[in-house]
Amino acid sequence: MMIGTQPLLELKGVNKSFGPVHVLRGVDLSVYAGQVTALVGDNGAGKSTLIKGIAGIHSFDSGEYLFEGKPVSISEPKQANALGIEVVYQDLALCDNLDVVHNMFLGREESKGIVLDEITMERRATETLASLSVRTLKSIRQQVSSLSGGQRQTVAIARAVLWNSKLVILDEPTAALGVAQTEQVLNLVRRLADSGLGVVLISHNMNDVLQVADNIACLYLGQLAAQIPASDVGHGQIVELITMGRSGDIGLNPEVLAAGGHA
Amino acid sequence: MSTPQVTDVDIAAAGDSAGVGQAMGDYFRRIKGGDVGSLPAVLGLIVLVVIFSVLEGNTFFTALNFANLLNQGTAIIVLAMGLVFVLLLGEIDLSAGFAAGTCAAVLAVTLTKWGWAWPLALVAALITGLVIGLLIGLLVARLGIPSFVVTLAAFLGLQGVMLLIIGDGGTIPVQSDVLLAIMNKNMPVWAGWLLWLIVTAGYALVSLRAIMNRRKVGLPSTSTSVWAAKVLSIAVLLGVAVFLLNQQRQIVRPGKVACVKLGPPNEPLGCIPVIQGVPWAVLVVLVLLVVLTFVLGRTAFGRHIYAVGGNSEAARRAGISVSGIKIACFMICSFLAAIAGVLLASRDNSVSPTTGGAQTLLYAVGAAVIGGTSLFGGRGRVMDAIIGGLVVAVIANGLPLITQQSGIQYVVTGLVLLVAASVDALSRKRSSGSLR
Ligand SMILES: Nc1ncnc2c1ncn2[C@@H]1O[C@H](COP(=O)(O)OP(=O)(O)OP(=O)(O)O)[C@@H](O)[C@H]1O
Ligand SMILES: [Mg+2]
Numbered sequence: 001m002m003i004g005t006q007p008l009l010e011l012k013g014v015n016k017s018f019g020p021v022h023v024l025r026g027v028d029l030s031v032y033a034g035q036v037t038a039l040v041g042d043n044g045a046g047k048s049t050l051i052k053g054i055a056g057i058h059s060f061d062s063g064e065y066l067f068e069g070k071p072v073s074i075s076e077p078k079q080a081n082a083l084g085i086e087v088v089y090q091d092l093a094l095c096d097n098l099d100v101v102h103n104m105f106l107g108r109e110e111s112k113g114i115v116l117d118e119i120t121m122e123r124r125a126t127e128t129l130a131s132l133s134v135r136t137l138k139s140i141r142q143q144v145s146s147l148s149g150g151q152r153q154t155v156a157i158a159r160a161v162l163w164n165s166k167l168v169i170l171d172e173p174t175a176a177l178g179v180a181q182t183e184q185v186l187n188l189v190r191r192l193a194d195s196g197l198g199v200v201l202i203s204h205n206m207n208d209v210l211q212v213a214d215n216i217a218c219l220y221l222g223q224l225a226a227q228i229p230a231s232d233v234g235h236g237q238i239v240e241l242i243t244m245g246r247s248g249d250i251g252l253n254p255e256v257l258a259a260g261g262h263a
Numbered sequence: 264m265s266t267p268q269v270t271d272v273d274i275a276a277a278g279d280s281a282g283v284g285q286a287m288g289d290y291f292r293r294i295k296g297g298d299v300g301s302l303p304a305v306l307g308l309i310v311l312v313v314i315f316s317v318l319e320g321n322t323f324f325t326a327l328n329f330a331n332l333l334n335q336g337t338a339i340i341v342l343a344m345g346l347v348f349v350l351l352l353g354e355i356d357l358s359a360g361f362a363a364g365t366c367a368a369v370l371a372v373t374l375t376k377w378g379w380a381w382p383l384a385l386v387a388a389l390i391t392g393l394v395i396g397l398l399i400g401l402l403v404a405r406l407g408i409p410s411f412v413v414t415l416a417a418f419l420g421l422q423g424v425m426l427l428i429i430g431d432g433g434t435i436p437v438q439s440d441v442l443l444a445i446m447n448k449n450m451p452v453w454a455g456w457l458l459w460l461i462v463t464a465g466y467a468l469v470s471l472r473a474i475m476n477r478r479k480v481g482l483p484s485t486s487t488s489v490w491a492a493k494v495l496s497i498a499v500l501l502g503v504a505v506f507l508l509n510q511q512r513q514i515v516r517p518g519k520v521a522c523v524k525l526g527p528p529n530e531p532l533g534c535i536p537v538i539q540g541v542p543w544a545v546l547v548v549l550v551l552l553v554v555l556t557f558v559l560g561r562t563a564f565g566r567h568i569y570a571v572g573g574n575s576e577a578a579r580r581a582g583i584s585v586s587g588i589k590i591a592c593f594m595i596c597s598f599l600a601a602i603a604g605v606l607l608a609s610r611d612n613s614v615s616p617t618t619g620g621a622q623t624l625l626y627a628v629g630a631a632v633i634g635g636t637s638l639f640g641g642r643g644r645v646m647d648a649i650i651g652g653l654v655v656a657v658i659a660n661g662l663p664l665i666t667q668q669s670g671i672q673y674v675v676t677g678l679v680l681l682v683a684a685s686v687d688a689l690s691r692k693r694s695s696g697s698l699r
Contacts, residue, residue: 077580077582078582089580091576093574093576093577093580093581094574094577095569095570095573095574095577095578095641096573096574096641097569097572097573097574097641097642098566098569098570098573102566102569102570106566106570106577106578106581106583107567107570107578107581107582107583108581108582109563109566111562111563114562114563115561115562116561116562116563116566119476119477119480119482122482123480123482
């Protein structure tokens with residue numbers, strides 16, 4: 001696809017330790033605009049740690065962080081937001097007692113003077129949902145508590161794209177969903193990328209990954225085993241990469257693996 | 264409700280939504296979904312008024328008693344308004360009653376013992392409220408002590424502070440015509456009707472403008488018939504209240520005559536004084552209602568209060584200062600407690616160590632919850648305090664007419680609070696049940 005052009009986000013050799021625990025070891029990652037990059041790996045491989053570093057919840061210990069080709073230093077979520085990076089967290093972070101519009105604008109309300117500008121907010125929310133071809137909400141003035149899991153996920157994603165975001169990171173967005181709603185959310189994820197955003201999708205479900213991802217980055221014990229185009233690999237190969245760090249001639253060097261993953 | 268469903272309906276079509284019928288339909292759907300709001304309290308209020316009117320109509324349903332009832336309820340209502348802010352966060356303030364008492368004591372001491380002018384004494388009392396709220400808020404938000412414990416400590420501590428401020432004398436009179444007038448004097452009859460006109464017309468215009476603004480940009484809006492129905496019911500309800508309050512409340516017995524406003528030498532000897540008009544305290548409550556409703560419903564700050572009460576982690580991730588919101592809400596609560604303290608001092612013409620004590624706080628918490636504010640946080644309105652406060656006041660006022668036993672009064676009020684809390688808990692179950 002568009003590989004070869006400049007990546008939207010590029011990490012080079014990032015490291016992160018929590019005390020004595022070396023969680024991320026020299027990870028490289030490239031995310032391209034208009035593509036879904038799946039981030040896979042076993043439990044504890046370091047996926048959440050990696051995206052938290054990208055989102056500024058904690059900063060990397062070392063390594064390069066390039067956004068749109070320029071080196072940036074991000075140590076706070078606000079700095080990431082300012083660049084156009086939004087994260088949809090695993091636990092959705094919506095307020096049940098507020099309606100859809102209020103949730104989408106939470107913390108960044110539009111006001112005229114001190115008075116909330118409900119009309120502008122409602123219009124922008126409607127436009128955003130329409131641009132994502134969301135047709136599953138009866139009313140954007142209904143409380144979030146009355147929504148189904150898929151609808152809530154939709155609201156969380158719509159909130160992430162409301163802010164002219166360039167990069168949207170989704171941490172297991174389909175984990176709690178049924179078949180129909182998973183399908184809906186995956187379609188939405190695909191449309192985000194098709195509309196030109198860079199998307200990072202964390203998932204444990206290989207079918208989901210193969211269905212929407214353009215390329216797949218696989219973490220194995222804190223190291224990047226491989227980042228490869230989705231069309232080049234099959235289900236079985238990804239599983240091997242996740243569980244053993246290597247599949248055929250792709251993945252980590254045998255010597256590295258023999259050393260127990262400690263390069 | 265049941266299993267998640269993929270409803271393939273478009274986002275509500277723009278334009279005018281249908282009339283009163285659909286509005287009622289939406290309302291019932293909300294209630295079924297667990298959001299009962301003030302409905303039980305309004306129904307309860309009607310039932311109570313009917314019962315007392317049937318049993319003791321001659322004493323209960325009179326202009327005099329109606330005014331008495333408002334007089335008894337005002338301080339509770341103002342206290343409850345403050346508690347709504349704290350309850351919205353899912354917190355509690357057990358010290359609000361004695362915060363009111365402490366602020367009243369500051370008012371009385373500065374006014375009577377130190378001879379300050381009333382505006383200065385008033386400001387001193389209100390600042391005392393803000394400081395109390397700031398301290399409680401800091402302990403809850405920064406140190407993370409549960410508000411139940413902090414305010415229980417404040418409940419005991421403030422009781423002591425109050426005794427220390429008042430000193431050994433016991434009761435300090437409040438000598439200020441202006442402050443005493445709040446709870447003891449009434450507006451002229453014409454001013455009552457002017458107030459009615461301003462409130463009704465103000466509501467009509469503001470809500471109409473909101474509807475028009477939405478229509479102009481093609482967003483769905485309430486239909487004009489629903490708007491008219493709302494305005495009409497407010498006009499009628501307030502009109503009846505003003506009409507009742509504008510009646511002569513003193514009963515002129517046979518053989519006596521009512522005083523005329525000619526001044527003492529020209530009036531018939533032993534005449535019955537004319538007492539009529541809307542109490543000034545009602546104006547205080549109305550102003551607070553409008554200002555606080557605006558803050559909660561129309562500003563980002565108010566929105567953030569609901570967000571913190573609904574899901575504080577979500578609020579934090581959205582960049583809202585959760586501790587800032589908490590501190591502000593405790594300050595608002597204690598500030599309104601200070602106003603309630605001033606009202607209590609005005610009503611009793613004095614401040615004593617029992618001001619703001621006894622059942623004051625429990626009645627106020629009860630009022631907020633009975634009115635429909637959730638104990639679990641995230642749901643509630645300032646209006647709830649008024650509706651719930653009226654329920655509490657009607658019970659406190661009506662029961663003694665039926666029975667002399669004060670034990671029954673406590674039991675009934677306790678039961679009503681329990682019923683309100685059950686409704687709250689059930690509706691919470693309902694709405695979270697519809698989640699998955
Ligand atoms: N704050 C922390 N302090 C110490 N160790 C941590 C911390 N956060 C994560 N770790 C460790 O880092 C490793 C990677 O964790 P991480 O949450 O990134 O895994 P993950 O790939 O997201 O796993 P999962 O699929 O289960 O979500 C784990 O071994 C974890 O124990
Ligand atoms: Mg994780």
